[in-house]
Amino acid sequence: MEVFAVEGLPEVREGDDLARLVAEQVDLRPDDVVCVASTVVSKAEGRTASFDDFPAGERARRIADRLGAIQGEEKDPRFAQAVLAESEALLLEAPFILAVTRFGHITVNAGIDRSNVPDADLLLLPEAPSASAAALCESLPADRVVVTDTSGRPFRYGQRGVAVGWAGLPASRDWRGEHDRDGRELEATVQSVVDELAAAANLVTGEGAGGTPVAVVRDFEFGDHAGSENLFRSADDDVVRQALREWTFGGDSHETDA
Structure with a gap:
C-alpha cells in the first residue's frame, strides 16, 4: 500500500469544483482511496x-x-x-x-x-460529509473517498486523522466469525477502516502552514470480509x-x- 499527498492544489473557495482541482494534480486509478480534508470540502461548499x-x-x-x-x-x-x-x-x-x-x-x-x-x-x-464524499466519487476517476478531520482521543495526548464521511467502501470490516492463527474464533473485532485510512493520510498531508488537504491511498485492499456502515456509536x-x-x-x- 502506498500513501502520498497531492501537491499543487490552489486555495479552495466557495463554488470551486473540488473534484476537478484534485484530478488536475494527480492521475487517479479507479481503486484509489482519495482522502480529502473536511476543510477544503467545507470551503467548496460555502461552509x-x-x-x-x-x-x-x-x-x-x-x-x-x-x-x-x-x-x-x-x-x-x-x-x-x-x-x-x-x-x-x-x-x-x-x-x-x-x-x-x-x-x-x-x-x-x-x-x-x-x-x-x-x-x-x-x-x-460539512453538513453531510458522507454525501459530500459520494458527490466526489461521482466526479473523480477514483471510486472511493474518505472525508477526514483531526480529532483528539480519550486517554491519549495529541490529535490524529479520523473519518467524518466516506463513500465507495464500508466504514468497517468485520472480522467476527473468522479465526486467528491458533484457530480461535474472533468474537469482537470490527476494524474501523475509514479511520485508519484517514490516519494514514494525515501522516503525509501534515498540519499547519505546510499542510496539504488531499492524500491518495493506493493499492489498499479491503479483502474478503463482511463490511459495516457503522462508525458513530x-x-x-x-x-x-x-x-x-x-x-x-x-x-x-x-x-x-x-
Whole structure:
C-alpha cells in the first residue's frame, strides 16, 4: 500500500469544483482511496461563517463566561453560539465544549475551525460529509473517498486523522466469525477502516502552514470480509457517553440538547 499527498492544489473557495482541482494534480486509478480534508470540502461548499451570523444567546454567554474563567482568557460568546447551532447535543460545556454534530460525529467545538480561513471568521464542518464524499466519487476517476478531520482521543495526548464521511467502501470490516492463527474464533473485532485510512493520510498531508488537504491511498485492499456502515456509536451503545451523563465538572450535569 502506498500513501502520498497531492501537491499543487490552489486555495479552495466557495463554488470551486473540488473534484476537478484534485484530478488536475494527480492521475487517479479507479481503486484509489482519495482522502480529502473536511476543510477544503467545507470551503467548496460555502461552509464559512462570520461571528455576526451567530448572535449570542443567554446559554452561549454563560458557556463563554465559564470557559473564560476556567482558561483565564476572555471567550467570544458568538463562538459558543456557533457550536450550539452546529450541534445536536452537548456532552460537556466545561472544561471545554464537547459536541455531538448533527451527522453523529463527537468532537470538540463541533469541529468548527478558526485556522486557514482567510476570508471568514469560522469554518464549519460539512453538513453531510458522507454525501459530500459520494458527490466526489461521482466526479473523480477514483471510486472511493474518505472525508477526514483531526480529532483528539480519550486517554491519549495529541490529535490524529479520523473519518467524518466516506463513500465507495464500508466504514468497517468485520472480522467476527473468522479465526486467528491458533484457530480461535474472533468474537469482537470490527476494524474501523475509514479511520485508519484517514490516519494514514494525515501522516503525509501534515498540519499547519505546510499542510496539504488531499492524500491518495493506493493499492489498499479491503479483502474478503463482511463490511459495516457503522462508525458513530449511538447514545445507548456508548458507555463513555453514558458515563458523561453522570459526571460533573464543578457541579454541572451534562448531555443537553443544543
